[in-house]
Every structure is written in structure tokens, then in C-alpha cells.
Amino acid sequence: MLLRLRVSLPDRPGGLGQVAKSLGTLGADILQITVLEREAGRAVDDFTVSWPGQMSAAEARERLSAVPGIRVEGVWPTREMPGSAPDYDLLMHVATEPARGFATLVDALPGLCGAEWSVAVADGAVRHASLAAPAEIELPEPPPRAITVGAKELQLMLLPVVTAGLHVVVARADGPVFHRAEVERAARIVDVVSKMAARA
Structure with a gap:
């Protein structure tokens, strides 16, 4: 299942890696990352991920929200294939x-x-x-x-x-x-x- 996750995280070295590691631990395969903004010490990024099985948006939000410092702003299904134009x-x-x-x-x-x-x-x-x-x-x-x-x-x-x-x-x-x-x-x-x- 393809999902898009919008995540706010501390804008510091290693912050993006922490989210990527957390997603990998949860079984998600990151297909694309889009940086939407960086200001006031935080970054807002969209992750397009593939999750095996039927991971619901609510379950993905709950599991990712448990990671310290990460604020999940949205999780929703997407049809946009990463790498396409x-x-x-x-x-x-x-x-x-x-x-x-x-x-x-x-x-x-x-x-x-x-x-x-x-x-x-x-x-x-x-x-x-x-x-x-x-x-x-x-x-x-x-x-x-x-x-x-x-x-x-x-x-x-x-x-x-x-x-x-x-x-x-x-x-x-x-x-x-x-x-x-x-x-x-x-x-x-x-x-x-x-x-x-x-x-x-």
C-alpha cells in the first residue's frame, strides 16, 4: 500500500535519518522524500512509503507518532508513483x-x-x-x-x-x-x- 506521510521533525543533523530509521523499523520502504519547509528549527517533509500488507493510515500515524521529537501532520493514501513526472x-x-x-x-x-x-x-x-x-x-x-x-x-x-x-x-x-x-x-x-x- 502506498501512503504519504507528512512529518514535522527537528531541523538538525541526523533528524531525517532518525525518521528514515524509524520507518524502516516499522516495515516501511521509503520511495520518495519531499522537503516542504525548513524554519524555526523544524522541517516539514513528505515521505512516500510502501507498506507491506494493509497498514491503515491511522495505524501508521499511531506507530510513527511514538517516535520522540516527531510530529505527524498527516497520513493518507496516494496514487502518485515516485519517480514519475x-x-x-x-x-x-x-x-x-x-x-x-x-x-x-x-x-x-x-x-x-x-x-x-x-x-x-x-x-x-x-x-x-x-x-x-x-x-x-x-x-x-x-x-x-x-x-x-x-x-x-x-x-x-x-x-x-x-x-x-x-x-x-x-x-x-x-x-x-x-x-x-x-x-x-x-x-x-x-x-x-x-x-x-x-x-x-
Whole structure:
């Protein structure tokens, strides 16, 4: 089972090694590490791990939280295969068929962002929805800039596309709040896609 773990740990020599050793002891195979931030003496990292058997997100969180100095911010299933380049694949699809740029973007964003679903919204109506998007959605107001909102059970990332008169909503139910590094990455991808689609 592929899981993503978001971990806050002391930013000091050997801190990352301690987490890696702890994960190995628990039976996890680390496939990828992404450093999200380093400030105020702590680092926030995303680990993509493979766990043999059916390790639940709750069990993984409980076992890793027992390691001194480590704070687990989220554990959730992921479909993104480490070493792949889904953002480049997305841009290649949009370059090939720019008229479908936003539909392609909406379909790809859940996988890119470790989320469940996404939609493109214009004038208060859904223009395109990814496969797992619910049939009924309470649509948020268009934001002036990329932001995150949400409650404990559902985190949203709102990405405006001013040139197209719409905004994109990305939803995560199982994981933590979208980190600012995730929001910045998604906003850059949306910006590139919007420029490519505008030329269609």
C-alpha cells in the first residue's frame, strides 16, 4: 500500500535519518522524500512509503507518532508513483490538445496534489469535474489569489484563473491542510495551462 506521510521533525543533523530509521523499523520502504519547509528549527517533509500488507493510515500515524521529537501532520493514501513526472505528462497532454486544457487539468490535479477530486467553476456552475467529484458541491466564491480553506473533514485549495473567468477547486478529505508549497506548485501549473489554453 502506498501512503504519504507528512512529518514535522527537528531541523538538525541526523533528524531525517532518525525518521528514515524509524520507518524502516516499522516495515516501511521509503520511495520518495519531499522537503516542504525548513524554519524555526523544524522541517516539514513528505515521505512516500510502501507498506507491506494493509497498514491503515491511522495505524501508521499511531506507530510513527511514538517516535520522540516527531510530529505527524498527516497520513493518507496516494496514487502518485515516485519517480514519475505527472506534471510534465499533464503539460504534454495540454500542449497536444490545448482546447481541452482545463478539462485535462481538472482530471489530473487530484493525482498531482494527493487529493480526491477537483472541479473547474465559472459563474457559480461546475464546468468540468474529475471522476471522483461529488454530484452536489457547495461552491466557494472565486478567490483573488490561490488560497486554502476547509474544515477538519475536507480541505480545499482554490486556484483562480483570471484570464479564463473561472477558478479551480481541489479537495482533499484524507490528508492534512494543503501546504503552501503544494499551493504554489499547483498555482504555477494552473498558470502555465491557462496560458497554453488561451492560445487554442
